[in-house]
Every structure is written in C-alpha cells, then in structure tokens.
C-alpha cells in the first residue's frame with residue numbers, strides 16, 4: 185500500500201497560544217477511508233487544515249504525495265491543492281452562482297473552456313442526484329442538496345484526496361447516510377477519504393474505515409489501526425462527543 189500522507193512529530197500553534205496539535209506522527213495510505221473523531225476543540229479542523237494546505241505546521245515534517253511540504257516551492261502549491269478536494273459542514277457555496285456554476289468553478293479556475301466543462305458538470309450533477317437542479321441557486325436548495333453540490337464541486341477535478349469537515353452536521357440522519365454513500369462510492373474509485381465527524385453511528389456504516397481520534401491535540405490512536413467493530417474499551421468516551 186502506498187502512503188499518501190505522512191506526519192512526523194507535527195505540532196501546530198496559533199500565535200502565542202498553546203499548541204493546538206502536538207506530536208502527531210502517522211501515515212495515511214492511498215485509497216483508504218479514514219474517520220477523524222474527538223471532542224470539540226480537540227484539533228480536528230486544525231488537522232484537516234494542515235491536510236488541505238490551508239495551514240502550515242509550526243514544527244515537524246509533513247510529506248504529501250511523496251514531497252516534503254516544508255520545502256515545497258510556492259509555485260507547486262496550487263498543483264498540490266488541486267489534488268485535494270474539501271467539503272465543509274456549512275457547504276460554502278457561492279450564493280449568487282447556480283448549482284451548475286458552483287460545481288463548474290474549479291474547472292473554470294483551472295482554465296477549462298465552457299464548451300468542455302458542460303459534460304463533466306452534467307455528469308457529476310447526475311451522480312449526486314441533482315440533474316434537475318442545475319439552474320437552482322443555493323438558497324433554493326435543501327441542506328442535503330447544498331451539501332451534494334458541495335461534494336460535486338470538491339470532486340469535479342478528480343482529487344486524489346477528499347477531506348470533509350463535519351460534512352453531515354447540517355443534514356438529517358437519512359441524508360447523512362446518503363452523503364456517506366457518495367463518499368464510499370468515491371473511495372471505491374480510489375480516492376483517499378478523510379472525514380471528521382462526531383457522529384459515531386455514521387462511522388459504523390463504513391466497515392473498512394479506519395479511526396483516528398484526537399484528544400487535546402494529540403492522537404489517541406497513533407497507529408490509526410482502530411477498526412470497526414471496536415472493542416467496548418475503544419468506545420469509552422466517544423458517546424459524549426455527540427452533539
């Protein structure tokens with residue numbers, strides 16, 4: 185199995201505050217499905233921001249796609265970013281653009297002509313079950329529909345890694361499972377998936393997913409080897425994460 189992300193003794197400090205992340209050492213392997221869990225404030229979003237290159241670590245080494253991020257030249261960053269799709273809990277769609285145009289945005293930014301992007305955007309709208317809603321503005325879509333647009337936008341460039349930060353926090357449980365199925369389908373096509381979530385029931389839905397748990401900025405299971413079904417002792421403390 186090829187490693188796609190490697191952290192070695194990574195720490196992250198915001199300003200002069202205490203470390204939000206400390207001594208993170210782990211490897212993520214290509215094509216795997218990972219859940220990142222932990223109580224509020226444990227550092228999940230911070231870890232994801234390091235993964236999708238919105239943040240640089242304060243110390244330690246991060247290797248991504250076999251390159252050392254600390255020494256990566258600035259002009260190679262955009263190319264790396266394009267290989268990572270990101271989905272947020274609050275969707276972050278552009279309000280004045282239709283579903284179609286939100287999804288087309290990464291392709292337009294990459295310089296694709298309108299004539300060339302119509303087919304892939306239509307295909308992915310169909311894949312997320314929204315082929316009839318391409319012209320709709322985000323405000324006229326339900327939460328689940330908006331999140332499906334956000335997922336489509338994140339994967340339209342066929343990223344190697346999909347990072348999702350509480351992607352099901354604003355949809356009902358039934359829709360949460362449907363969204364998870366989209367992630368699972370992508371994973372089957374080879375995309376490495378990392379989903380931060382508090383939702384323990386969601387995690388039980390992906391049997392082969394691996395668990396990473398943060399507590400106080402440190403990895404609770406540094407090997408990332410926890411798998412479902414977990415031992416009862418592994419579950420201790422997880423229930424209070426909900427909500």
Ligand SMILES: Nc1ncnc2c1ncn2[C@@H]1O[C@H](COP(=O)(O)OP(=O)(O)OP(=O)(O)O)[C@@H](O)[C@H]1O
Pocket residue numbers: 198201204222223224225226227228229230231
């Ligand atoms: N931009 C920032 N500036 C200063 N401190 C920050 C910033 N972002 C996060 N922190 C701090 O870093 C720590 C980890 O926050 P983070 O948002 O990563 O946790 P989380 O596990 O994602 O929490 P939640 O589940 O509530 O979203 C917290 O103590 C938080 O206050």
